Amino acid sequence: MSKCRFRFLIAVLILMLSSAMPGQAASDNLALTPPMGWNSWNKFSCDVSEGLIKSIADAIATNGMKAAGYQYVIIDDCWQVGRDAAGNILADPVRFPSGIKALADYVHAKGLKFGIYSCAGTNTCAGRPGGLFHEVQDARNYAAWGVDYLKYDWCNHADEPAEQAYSRMRDALRQSGRPIVFSICEWGQSQPWLWGANVGNLWRTTSDIQDCWDCRRDWGGMGFTHILDLQAGLESFAGPGHWNDPDMLEVGNSGLTDTECKAHFSLWCVLAAPLITGNDVRFMRPEIQSILTNRELIAMDQDPAGRQGVRVSKAGNTEVWAKLLVDGTRAVVLFNRGDVPAEITVTWADLGYRGRQHVVRDLWAGSNLGKFKKQFTDRVAPHDVCVIKVMP
Numbered sequence: 001m002s003k004c005r006f007r008f009l010i011a012v013l014i015l016m017l018s019s020a021m022p023g024q025a026a027s028d029n030l031a032l033t034p035p036m037g038w039n040s041w042n043k044f045s046c047d048v049s050e051g052l053i054k055s056i057a058d059a060i061a062t063n064g065m066k067a068a069g070y071q072y073v074i075i076d077d078c079w080q081v082g083r084d085a086a087g088n089i090l091a092d093p094v095r096f097p098s099g100i101k102a103l104a105d106y107v108h109a110k111g112l113k114f115g116i117y118s119c120a121g122t123n124t125c126a127g128r129p130g131g132l133f134h135e136v137q138d139a140r141n142y143a144a145w146g147v148d149y150l151k152y153d154w155c156n157h158a159d160e161p162a163e164q165a166y167s168r169m170r171d172a173l174r175q176s177g178r179p180i181v182f183s184i185c186e187w188g189q190s191q192p193w194l195w196g197a198n199v200g201n202l203w204r205t206t207s208d209i210q211d212c213w214d215c216r217r218d219w220g221g222m223g224f225t226h227i228l229d230l231q232a233g234l235e236s237f238a239g240p241g242h243w244n245d246p247d248m249l250e251v252g253n254s255g256l257t258d259t260e261c262k263a264h265f266s267l268w269c270v271l272a273a274p275l276i277t278g279n280d281v282r283f284m285r286p287e288i289q290s291i292l293t294n295r296e297l298i299a300m301d302q303d304p305a306g307r308q309g310v311r312v313s314k315a316g317n318t319e320v321w322a323k324l325l326v327d328g329t330r331a332v333v334l335f336n337r338g339d340v341p342a343e344i345t346v347t348w349a350d351l352g353y354r355g356r357q358h359v360v361r362d363l364w365a366g367s368n369l370g371k372f373k374k375q376f377t378d379r380v381a382p383h384d385v386c387v388i389k390v391m392p
Helices: 003-020 050-062 100-109 135-145 162-175 224-229 258-270 286-292 295-301
Strands: 036-039 072-074 080-083 089-091 113-119 149-153 181-184 202-204 243-245 275-277 310-315 318-324 330-336 342-347 357-362 367-373 375-380 384-391
Touching: 036 113, 050 072, 050 100, 072 149, 089 135, 100 113, 100 135, 113 135, 135 162, 149 162, 162 181, 224 258, 258 275, 258 286, 258 295, 258 318, 258 330, 258 384, 295 384, 318 342, 330 342, 330 375, 367 375, 375 384
Parallel strands: 036 072, 036 275, 072 113, 113 149, 149 181, 181 202, 202 243
Antiparallel strands: 080 089, 310 318, 318 330, 330 384, 342 375, 357 367, 357 384
């Protein structure tokens, strides 16, 4: 048995065993597939408002994204300005004159779900009021407003273990009486994949994604290829209701070419990553819209088995990632991170198949390529991918 095939089979066995263990997840039947939606931060940072969020919801409801599975419209930092005398969190009255509940009602009327942001510290990362020591009060308000999703950051936190801080908000959300998906944004600092399944529905595995191919920032931000490398080995911790989160998508922003956006999206899908886009969905070019709404790629990400893809081989600048799907077929990404075209091969033994001949389908072209014996090879352009499904 080849080393690649052995690694893939062991990873699949770990995934199956971990998903069957009682008490493993605190999902409360939420996020049984990776959440899909939109978040304001990557494109708009603190420039958020009631009008912006309404127009984003309008766009998602009508431009094919809702039909493709995107559900959540999430306001990130800077919606809040203070607390009243009773300690209740206050939205910016200038930017959100109708209040958060009215905005959530608007999003719900579009057939979408509403998400909001806070922080486990005294202040958020942008210096707005955080949730520390206000967890029960805030959760009660979020529930009353109709919040469906909470992203909870880690700036200005107390001197306590992250698991303790996030568990406090988990308990508050449960006591609120409303089902709210809980997104742990702790940046992977205390290995949240080891404890996150008992606390939230998804947890960030790294510091913030940057709108670039392979850049790094002094404070920890990094391009998506660096984040990709850090996902290898985490596959056993993901499953229905509890997901590794390699951060939001940069597809459609200015730092990546269309080819790189295609690669970025493909790799997040094979990882069973949450698909939270961060571009201006009101003004997408057709090329970007076709990437974000590719039904066969999304089906790979949303596969109900909930298995995260595994890197089965790596040679220089070429890699093969594979994901075992609920029907026994395999989704495969051939990834060329180099600057020149490269031939990339995946063998059926790498995928744990015993048969000699299998049908291959190109998921970007949406067409079957035919039957192949023992292996499949494709010439992949620089910074590009070939995404296939291999079927008995």
